[in-house]
Amino acid sequence: MSTAAVRVATVDDAAEIARIQLTTWQTAYADVLGEKVVETLDIDELTQRWSAAVEHPGTDLLLATEGEFVVGFCIAGPAPESEVAAADGSLPSDAGTVGLIATLLVEPRWGRRGHGGRLLAAAASALSARGAERGVTWVVQSDSASLAFFRGAGWHPDATVRTLDTGETTVRELRLTGGLDLKLTDN
Incomplete structure (x- = not known):
């Protein structure tokens, strides 16, 4: 069996991250985002964006990874005020100590092998090291697999929703929040 691990991305990984995003969105999110939105994604543009993300401070x-293969990715950092504010714009008292899991994707063919849990635990640890005390993320309301994954990690909806316009459809997302003291267990 191949060894599964989590490591920090480098600029050299940007093309593989872009490939995973494109593949995952085509497989799992085309119906949610709209076929045209997914069809217009450009791998070179995605690669450039992920290259910049790798180098973004903070x-x-x-x-x-599983063996030699990159199978998923997660980007996390301090949560901007806009990500933690209530619907009325007010900020919680702990706004300065909230981390954001901006994206967590595992390529569907590598799913159900613990990669998402390893990524979330590593990201939570990194956020804690940066001074965060809790985390938030946004999940598409109809994405039952992702909602179940985060609930399994102890993250739950906080009653804040947002609606995104993809140009083809609208997507309703739930904000989830949870602790950063995550431990992996063997089941």
């Missing part, structure tokens, strides 16, 4: 871009 964030951690982590990769899940």
Whole structure:
């Protein structure tokens, strides 16, 4: 069996991260985002964006690997005020100590092998090291697999929702929040 691990991404990984995003969105999110939105994604543009993300200060871009393969990724950092504010714009008292899991994707063919849990635990640890005391993330309301994953880690909806317009459809997302003291267990 191949060894599974999490490591920090480098600029050299940007093309593989872009490939994973494109593959995952085509497989799992085309119906949610709209076929045209996914069809217009450009791998070169995505690669450039991920290259910039790797070098962005204050964030951690982590990769899940299985053997020699990169199978998923997660980007995390301090949560901007806009990500933690209530619907009325007010900020919670702990706004300065909240981390954001901006993206966590595992390529579907590598799913159900613990990669998402390893990524979330590593990102939570990195956020804690940066001074965060809790985390938030946004999940598409109809994405039952992702909602179940985060709930399994002890993260739950906090009653804040947002609606995104993709140009083809609208997407309703739930904000989830949870602790950063995550421990992996063997089941």
